[in-house]
Amino acid sequence: MTQALKGVRILDFTHVQSGPTCTQLLAWFGADVIKVERPGVGDITRGQLMDVPNADSLYFTMLNHNKRSITLDTKNPKGKEVLTALMKKCDVLVENFGPGVLDRMGFPWETIQKINPKLIVASIKGFGPGPYEDCKVYENVAQCTGGAASTTGFRDGLPLVTGAQIGDSGTGLHLALGIVTALYQRNSTGKGQRVTAAMQDGVLNLARVKLRDQQRLAHGPLKEYSQFGEGIPFGDAVPRAGNDSGGGQPGRILKCKGWETDPNAYIYFITQAPVWEKICDVIGEPTWKTDPNYAKPPARLPRLNEIFGRIEQWTMTKTKFEAMEILNKDDIPCGPILSMKELAEDQSLRATGTVVEVDHPQRGKYLSVGNPIKLSDSPTVVTRSPLLGEHTDEILKQVLEYNDKQLAEVHGSGALEPPRKVAAAE
Numbered sequence: 138m139t140q141a142l143k144g145v146r147i148l149d150f151t152h153v154q155s156g157p158t159c160t161q162l163l164a165w166f167g168a169d170v171i172k173v174e175r176p177g178v179g180d181i182t183r184g185q186l187m188d189v190p191n192a193d194s195l196y197f198t199m200l201n202h203n204k205r206s207i208t209l210d211t212k213n214p215k216g217k218e219v220l221t222a223l224m225k226k227c228d229v230l231v232e233n234f235g236p237g238v239l240d241r242m243g244f245p246w247e248t249i250q251k252i253n254p255k256l257i258v259a260s261i262k263g264f265g266p267g268p269y270e271d272c273k274v275y276e277n278v279a280q281c282t283g284g285a286a287s288t289t290g291f292r293d294g295l296p297l298v299t300g301a302q303i304g305d306s307g308t309g310l311h312l313a314l315g316i317v318t319a320l321y322q323r324n325s326t327g328k329g330q331r332v333t334a335a336m337q338d339g340v341l342n343l344a345r346v347k348l349r350d351q352q353r354l355a356h357g358p359l360k361e362y363s364q365f366g367e368g369i370p371f372g373d374a375v376p377r378a379g380n381d382s383g384g385g386q387p388g389r390i391l392k393c394k395g396w397e398t399d400p401n402a403y404i405y406f407i408t409q410a411p412v413w414e415k416i417c418d419v420i421g422e423p424t425w426k427t428d429p430n431y432a433k434p435p436a437r438l439p440r441l442n443e444i445f446g447r448i449e450q451w452t453m454t455k456t457k458f459e460a461m462e463i464l465n466k467d468d469i470p471c472g473p474i475l476s477m478k479e480l481a482e483d484q485s486l487r488a489t490g491t492v493v494e495v496d497h498p499q500r501g502k503y504l505s506v507g508n509p510i511k512l513s514d515s516p517t518v519v520t521r522s523p524l525l526g527e528h529t530d531e532i533l534k535q536v537l538e539y540n541d542k543q544l545a546e547v548h549g550s551g552a553l554e555p556p557r558k559v560a561a562a563e
């Protein structure tokens with residue numbers, strides 16, 4: 138079986154998280170991803186959050202599977218020559234440098250187009266054109282400026298950022314879709330184009346239900362927010378709604394047996410209207426099926442605290458897994474709060490390749506998240522991330538077809554190696 142993106146070559150100029158998640162996905166679908174890294178240093182994440190001495194960090198290894206690494210000083214004249222040659226041999230250049238970096242390096246869009254008019258140039262920046270376009274951005278800045286933080290957390294508490302990296306990995310996903318779409322369009326136009334995804338835009342896209350609520354607010358209180366039942370007036374912006382469901386079916390996180398000692402002994406419980414009668418039977422409130430105060434969804438909205446309080450009395454008598462089993466039999470939507478430990482040990486996630494064990498020469502075996510997107514005709518085999526510069530000569534010979542003389546020239550130019558440390562005596 139071949140892979141969907143076999144034959145597509147990516148010049149991967151990405152670093153940290155957002156860009157690397159994008160190119161990792163493309164690699165998993167079969168693209169040849171050539172990661173260009175600064176000699177001696179590489180992607181800064183190689184050395185961040187290190188857990189094993191002298192081994193690439195999990196931060197790096199978990200974001201750079203299935204890629205090849207070439208070291209290249211792109212500010213060195215010979216390095217620029219190699220980079221230019223690579224641009225001619227690649228289909229897509231992906232980068233998430235700070236604003237203006239590619240221009241300063243001598244490769245603005247106009248120049249790249251002249252080098253290879255078929256090249257697709259894909260970029261992640263913190264912001265799109267506007268007042269903040271020159272700002273550098275990391276994950277939490279994007280969550281805060283994209284509408285996620287202001288709508289996450291509890292009404293009377295601070296805005297909160299979420300553990301899911303919606304700014305970085307979320308924007309990487311957006312960019313990957315832009316790239317394959319541009320590749321598809323290139324089939325008919327024969328031309329490359331620019332693909333850009335701003336992290337603020339990506340987060341706002343993922344928070345679109347809150348912009349929906351912002352506009353609904355102009356027509357009255359948001360009745361499915363707990364604050365409505367609590368009689369607390371709404372302001373002029375969408376408030377933080379704790380663990381209220383973001384949709385039309387009220388939901389909450391409820392305690393389960395063991396919550397006093399286990400921080401994850403909770404379940405998310407949704408009072409979906411079509412199964413309301415079954416919920417009443419399960420929790421032992423059969424009269425709520427017909428009582429006009431509880432029978433229909435609009436009547437329940439002002440009573441959500443009371444209703445979830447009663448449901449919680451029931452969930453507290455069960456473990457989260459027991460509750461899940463009972464509720465699932467009746468098609469009542471719910472989900473246990475699973476810890477990272479539980480997810481790492483989950484055998485069904487291992488079986489589907491969503492959690493994979495990877496072997497690495499410096500660090501040994503480690504767990505990673507595999508490709509969450511499954512294509513029936515393009516299976517993903519996760520291979521380890523490259524060591525810094527591991528494929529430099531291989532790429533120069535195989536992709537650029539350099540002979541021994543050319544290879545020696547590049548090596549002699551200092552474009553591939555870190556600057557020599559000058560000893561104090563020299």
Ligand code: COA
Pocket residue numbers: 152153154155156173174175176209210211212233234235236237238241242261262263272273274275276305
């Ligand atoms: N050879 C020589 N120089 C290189 C190089 C190479 N192979 N690769 C990178 N560099 C240089 C760049 O040319 C740049 O130099 P300059 O500032 O003199 O022009 C320098 O490295 C730093 O690049 P930059 O991207 O600004 O890195 P940073 O560490 O200062 O900032 C970010 C990091 C993530 C904040 C920034 O890249 C950014 O805002 N990216 C866009 C948004 C984004 O993706 N953020 C999320 C990251 S998870």
